[in-house]
Amino acid sequence: MESTKRKVVIIDYQLGNLFSVKQACDTVGINAEISSLKKDILDADALILPGVGAFIEAMNNLKKLDLIDAIKDTVNNSTPIFGICLGQQLLFTESEEFGAGNGLDLIPGMIKRFPEELNGKKVKVPQIAWNKIYSSSQEWDKTPLTELQKDEFMYFIHSYYVKPTLNDCILTLTDYDGIEFCSSxxxxxxxxxQFHxxxxxxxxxxIYRNWAKNYNLI
Structure with a gap:
């Protein structure tokens, strides 16, 4: 039962849905703790980076807490990381959000905002809805999505989305009012x-359960 003792750190940078993420971890048997300490991140067997809110505020908070290099070093040393919503966006290079600047740059790409209008039709921003996820070029077998059907509905709440430089990393796509974007x-x-x-x-x-199983965290 040693694997159940492996430590997953939910990174606390004062933005996000920390306790709902912790509850999900508890439900599926992940040994997770919430922390904003650099030492805990460096010692973790895996990381979860949640978040809801503004990209610029998130990066500023990570900088104030001196966590940016710790996260990058840990992930670059092959520690698994699970980003959620804003947490996914922070993994990318930069955001077009005014004044936001650079992200963690673990994956090359840009964070873009949904347009207010497309082809003469008003787009409701943010997207707050259940919406379908569907395949890109990657198969879902042996990924955290292995138990999901194609066109499964997931819950979204966001105004920005990731646009990877290379499509190889895209696991799922979603269509919102005619705008196709990378949803995982x-x-x-x-x-x-991008969904929760x-x-x-x-x-x-x-998804939590199979992510953890893939890395022998449970």
Whole structure:
């Protein structure tokens, strides 16, 4: 039962849905703790980077807490990381949000805002809805999405989305008012979703469970 003692750190940078993520971890048997300490991140067997809010505020908070290099070093040393919503966006190079600047740059790409209008039709921003995820070029077998059907509904709440430089990392796509965007990524030890698995019922919990199983965390 030694594997159940492996430590997963939910990174606390004063933004996000920390306790719903912790509850999801507890439900599926992940040994997770919430921490904003650099030492805990460096010692973790895996990381979860949640978040809801502004990209610029998130990066400023990570900088104030002296966590940026710790996260990058840990992930570059092959520690798995699971990004959620804003946490997915922070993994990328930079955001077009005014004044936001650079992200963690673990995956090359840009964070873009949904347009207010497309082809003469007003787009409701933010997207706050259950919406479908569907395949890109990657198969879902042996990924955290292995128990999901194609066109599964997940819960979204966001105004910005990731646009990877290379499509190889895209695990799922989603269409919102005619705008197709990357709704999850898988690249080496980096897995992240724009949607909220912890708010997406049993299917969402299966994502936590299978992510943990893939890295022998449970």
């Amino acid at each position: 990524i898988l690249d080496r030890n980096l897995f992240a979703t 698995p912890e708010k997406s019922g049993e299917k969402g919990l299966s």
